[in-house]
Each structure stands twice: as C-alpha cells, then as structure tokens.
Amino acid sequence: MFTKEDGSGLHPAWVTEEFERIAFEIGLPPIRLHDLRHGAATLALAAGVDMKTVSAMLRHSSQAITSDTYTSVLPEVAHSAAEKIAAIVPRSVSRTAGLPTGSPCRLLEGDSTGPGAGQACAAESRRGESNP
Structure with missing residues (x-):
C-alpha cells in the first residue's frame, strides 16, 4: 500500500503510472509494478528464505499458495533442495572387500552383499588378467 505524506491512500492506477x-x-525494461512482488518472492526463495517466511511476507493465506506459485518458477530452488538432501546422505568409504591381495577392484562398503555384488569387480579383474 502506498500513501501520501498525510497517510491517505494513493490510487493504484496513479502509482502504476508513476x-x-x-x-x-531511467531506462529499465518494461516491467509491471506487480512484477516487483514476484521478483522479491523469487529472489527470497532463491536465497534460501524458507517458504513460511516468504508466504508471510507476501501475506498469502497459506504456504500452499506461495509454494504453488513460486516453486515451479524456480528450478534452482528444486536443485538446491536436492543438493541439500544429497549432502546429508551418509557416504561409504571405499575399500577392498574380501578380494584377493593385489586385486585392482575396489568396492564401496555395504556393496558386498545382495544379488550380483562384486560381479562387476570380478569381471574387471578378468579383463585385467587377459590384457598384459
């Protein structure tokens, strides 16, 4: 809401025209005043501001409205979320797992059980043996 110095409201059409x-x-590309609102929300989400805060900032009645409106616009937000999730996934330490001494194969810890475990490594060893 825009107001005059005395606190009375300005007509929205006048604000838009101004x-x-x-x-x-000042040479800006054509942009609607309302686009600034979307730009602010988009930048806030891209900067990592949580959805609840952005929703409150925009005075949306629910976070679902904010999420539905802005997350589809921001693939980088989805990418950032995926990176954050991946960052907390425990990683295994690489080691040789019950392979003959001198084997060129390396398995990830936890990969030594289950169907086909170690088969690719065994095949890799055989290739190494047949290639001098």
Whole structure:
C-alpha cells in the first residue's frame, strides 16, 4: 500500500503510472509494478528464505499458495533442495572387500552383499588378467 505524506491512500492506477514513467525515464525494461512482488518472492526463495517466511511476507493465506506459485518458477530452488538432501546422505568409504591381495577392484562398503555384488569387480579383474 502506498500513501501520501498525510497517510491517505494513493490510487493504484496513479502509482502504476508513476512507476512506469520512472522506469522508462531511467531506462529499465518494461516491467509491471506487480512484477516487483514476484521478483522479491523469487529472489527470497532463491536465497534460501524458507517458504513460511516468504508466504508471510507476501501475506498469502497459506504456504500452499506461495509454494504453488513460486516453486515451479524456480528450478534452482528444486536443485538446491536436492543438493541439500544429497549432502546429508551418509557416504561409504571405499575399500577392498574380501578380494584377493593385489586385486585392482575396489568396492564401496555395504556393496558386498545382495544379488550380483562384486560381479562387476570380478569381471574387471578378468579383463585385467587377459590384457598384459
């Protein structure tokens, strides 16, 4: 909401026209005043601000509205979320697992059981033996 110095409201059409005039005068590309709201929300989410805060900032009635509106716009937010999730997944330490001494194979800890475990490594060893 925009107001005059005395606190009375400005007509939205006047604010829009003034914004467009000023933007044109300073050489900005054509942009609607309302687009600034979307831009602010998009930048906030891209910066990692949580959805609840952005939703409150926009005065949406629910986080679902904010999420539905902005997460589809931001593939980098989804990418960032995937990276954060991947960062907390425990990683195994590489080691030789019950292989003959001198074997060129390395297995990840936990990969020594289950169907086919170690088969690719055994095949790799055989290739190594047949290639001098």
